[in-house]
Amino acid sequence: MSTFIYMVRHGDSLKEGNERTRTLTEQGHLDAQRVTDILKKEKIDEVVSSPYIRSILTVDKLAKLIGKDVLVFEDLKERIFSLEDNRISDQELAPLLEKSFSESDFSLEGAESNADCQRRATKVLSELLKTFKNKKVVIGSHGAVMTLMMGYFNSYYDLSFLNSTTKPDIYRMEFNEHELLNVQRLWSANIGVSQ
Numbered sequence: 427m428s429t430f431i432y433m434v435r436h437g438d439s440l441k442e443g444n445e446r447t448r449t450l451t452e453q454g455h456l457d458a459q460r461v462t463d464i465l466k467k468e469k470i471d472e473v474v475s476s477p478y479i480r481s482i483l484t485v486d487k488l489a490k491l492i493g494k495d496v497l498v499f500e501d502l503k504e505r506i507f508s509l510e511d512n513r514i515s516d517q518e519l520a521p522l523l524e525k526s527f528s529e530s531d532f533s534l535e536g537a538e539s540n541a542d543c544q545r546r547a548t549k550v551l552s553e554l555l556k557t558f559k560n561k562k563v564v565i566g567s568h569g570a571v572m573t574l575m576m577g578y579f580n581s582y583y584d585l586s587f588l589n590s591t592t593k594p595d596i597y598r599m600e601f602n603e604h605e606l607l608n609v610q611r612l613w614s615a616n617i618g619v620s621q
């Protein structure tokens with residue numbers, strides 16, 4: 427038996443407003459339905475999420491479908507890039523990520539480094555692998571924290587991987603206990619779209 431973790435990066439989100447409460451765009455909501463359609467075939471047992479609304483909304487339809495509540499873990503939130511409550515701009519984020527993926531302890535004043543974020547999020551992931559051994563668990567997540575959790579098990583999941591992912595995205599990780607056996611991408615933007 428294996429344990430399956432499904433990393434789900436949230437869908438397209440509104441760029442204005444508070445980092446914690448920013449919601450999905452119309453496209454983001456449509457894609458959350460596609461995420462649900464893809465994952466309903468997987469016979470998921472549990473749905474957990476980052477506390478940020480855009481992640482919860484991306485996996486919430488699936489949780490409802492399987493009759494579960496979304497279990498929210500504070501330490502699954504996105505890496506804290508700056509002390510500001512609002513979104514860091516793409517222009518500021520790109521060089522910050524470059525530096526962070528080459529110096530894992532680097533952070534802006536008072537914020538988190540890649541190493542800090544990876545430590546707290548993999549602690550939760552480790553607990554989930556123990557608590558839900560041999561089950562299938564969906565995690566509503568974000569680009570950086572998802573990459574750092576995946577990178578903990580395999581260094582292939584680095585900045586180039588992060589830059590290659592989409593919003594939303596889905597990766598199925600198969601574990602034997604705490605050993606990562608393989609990863610498969612399940613998201614395809616064309617699923618459910620008539621050609």
Ligand SMILES: O=C(O)[C@H](O)COP(=O)(O)O
Pocket residue numbers: 435436438439440480504513567568569570593
């Ligand atoms: O997944 C991510 O990269 C973060 O949550 C930020 O995404 P957003 O700025 O599109 O919400």
